[in-house]
Amino acid sequence: MTGKQKKQFWDVVQLALILVAAFIMIIPIIWIFLAAFKSHVDVYQLKLFFVPTVENFKTVFEPPYYLGHKLFNSTVVAGVTVLFAIPIATCAAYSFSRFSLRGETSMLVMILATQFVPAVVIILPFFVMFRDIGLLDTRVGLILVNLAIVMPFAIWMIKGFIDGIPLDTEEAAMVDGSTRLQVIRNIVLPMAAPGLFTAGIFCFIIAWNEFLFALILTNKNAVTLPIGLALFKAEEGDLWNLLSAAGIIIMLPMFILALIIRKYFVQGMTMGAVR
Amino acid sequence: MARVQLTNVTKRWGEFIGVDNQSLDIADKEFLVLLGPSGCGKTTTMRMIAGLEEPSAGEIRIGDRVVNDDLPKDRDIAMVFQNYGLYPHMTIYDNIAYPLKVRATPKPEIGPRVEKAAAQVELTEFLHRKPKALSGGQRQRVALARAIVRTPKVFLMDEPLSNLDAKLRVSMRAELKHLSHQLQITTVYVTHDQIEAMTLADRVAVMKSGVIQQLGTPDEIYNDPANLFVAGFIGSPAMNLISGSVKDGWFTTTGGTQLVKTGVGDLPSVTLGVRAEDVGIAEPGQGDIDVPIYAYENTGESVMLTVQFGKQRVIARGDRHLRKDIEEVVGLTVSPEHLYLFDPKTEQRIRA
């Protein structure tokens, strides 16, 4: 083969590999999408062609499943978690980014480390405490523990965005006559707004997908969507068409949110170790 | 309108000394340039005047007031930053108006003053754009307009031209000069570019390692350098520095070539400085010394000859019509009036 032919050959191989990889990555998702629109009978026959139905989506919101209630819980828990996390994280991130504090590195390492502590370790004392003070199976309790997972991400992510705001701009505002708080309100917040929005969405996704805490701390009133999946195990086995419909309700909103902030996803996950 | 005084000001970060016990008295309406290589403390000095850094020791006065404990906003200054520090989320109009708004200037006053400042820097037609939509030179003007929209006591400018391309820098330099002449406000200007310093300044303070090496008019700095550092830093090409000794009034290079008569007594070790334009080029045998050409460069406006002197090289500037070849021998003359002698140990000037 000439050099050119060799290159063409490799291009074809690469293309094939990419398509195979894309196929493997997407097929379980597509399969769930298909199953969600299949009737009970069609699911059990590996059928590619079928008469689509939206019946499953109606069923999951009806008794005994009441997915609407779980949807409400998930939205409230993830939403309120973010509403608390972002302002608190923004204040801290600004301070970490712009000032040198005593013990700054240890504080940042500590915040980073909490993200790596296994959730099962954190949940044991919370379970005991919540049992004593009556916070088990409440949305408030779930929001509290969700802050534990979300805060480190939020602080590191927002710090990254504020680091990116040129210091010149803030100093100019100070020379122009602003107090520090005016600088934060007039300059930093508007400039960091896209970053805060991104961090908010990122944290919302994390809280929404959270499983272990909700599994342990809730059983009826405060059950969230991922835990709700367990409802569709029946005597005769899993109800795949309903599971799939519920799965779509869980993942579709997250897909949309993730696509909005896709550029920052990696940055958020690695907390500044990779830019 | 104010005088700016620094008295024994020091800035330390742990062990590192940024500015070392410096005093500086800037007269009302003076245009003072702080000049030096990066890390010399010039920017730190300015930032302490602005209140963006706190001095570790010493006193800073603006007008009659000691401002050490004042926040930047209370010092009545305006500053132009190296990267301009524009507010990207505001229009040009809002950028320029910000210093007025934040100081609670009456609304009806703001409009006309922004218009006037914008007109002074020829930005009127861009007022409703955002900084992102402007070119580098235009952004520079916005930063200027934001500074001149009030009448502050002092202007501070931190390398304001260094992000512009060479051509734009020359024209902005002239505009700055014009503007400062109009405004008549005390200005402190930081730069590492000696041409900016020479052309803009009433006085130049040349800094190195946190210490002002020489403070004087551009003329003094160029023609009467106080020490080796100033001599070497100012001028392009840099002043030729030749090491040697003086005996019976004659300067002899380390290599043993007797070069020129000086007006000083015997010195076992001395550095002789002479600027390229003060080295005369003659036909072989007609100068003080004959040397082969190491490199010949034609810059268009003049011709640079580099010659080899034993182990040292000397640059001479010649007429732009002079044509020579490498390794051709030329005669050089050095006139005693244009010599500077320095003590190589203390680096201080030795005066006759």
Place this chain on the structure above:
Amino acid sequence: MRDKTLKYLLVIPAVLVVFATAIWPLIDSLRLSFTIGRLTKPNFPQGYIGLENYLWAFLDEPAFWNSVRVTGLYTIITVALTTLIALGLAMLLAPGGRLRSGVQTLLILPFAMSPALIGVSFRFMFNPEFGLFDAFFGLIFPPLADISWLSDPVLAFAVCVMADVWGWIPFLTLVLIGGLASVPRDTVEAAQVDGASGWRVFRDVTLPQLMPVLAVVLILKSIFSLKTFDQVYMLTNGGPGTATQTLSHYIYFNGLKYGQIGYSASVAWLMVIPMIFLTYLYAKFVFKKG
């Protein structure tokens, strides 16, 4: 207000939240690990018993060692597989262009999926009667056709690994694409001009410059593999038997199903120790950047 005061005021709420939601429970877990801590009995936690819980785990609990073995194996296999596949995929996708960036965008999707849902979907895909992957494996290797994957200890473990790898490939790939993009093009071009083959360019020029990012990826993935719970819970619930019981699952089971809070807190703390080491390594990378 002066900056000197303000800067501490600004961090106080965050530090308090992190302390209350992460540091306190961590310390309290340590305390509980020295107690009897039976949730089902009165007067919880029923007094201190020193290191007895730890000794119990080490000496009298084959199930503990089983979950250590499962977690260790699981971590090694998933880290190795995910990293290798992601590296390959990153090399394929890094050049950009419409198709490649399209696939990159697609990679975001599994990444935004709840791990619990990934577990569910893999149980679906490997269903012996109508699972698509089951059908596919049966097609290329007939003995695997219509097999009950999740009832076989080895195959169930394999399915857990596959679900994990599938769920993590996108993230690792995207990180590595970013890493590849930061390898200066001219160093690669210099090597090409110097006459290196494609493989030599990768080995001698690209890979060494990718090392810091690769290290970060390895540490991060190790941490998440060690913590694995959600998918396993949804896929196999540790079974069949305890064939896929990871440490997290073991702690969950003992602590919250059987109410042995004291004992599971001690196992949880045994799990924290490797985490501290990995976190230390990770923090070194984060702060080298700054």
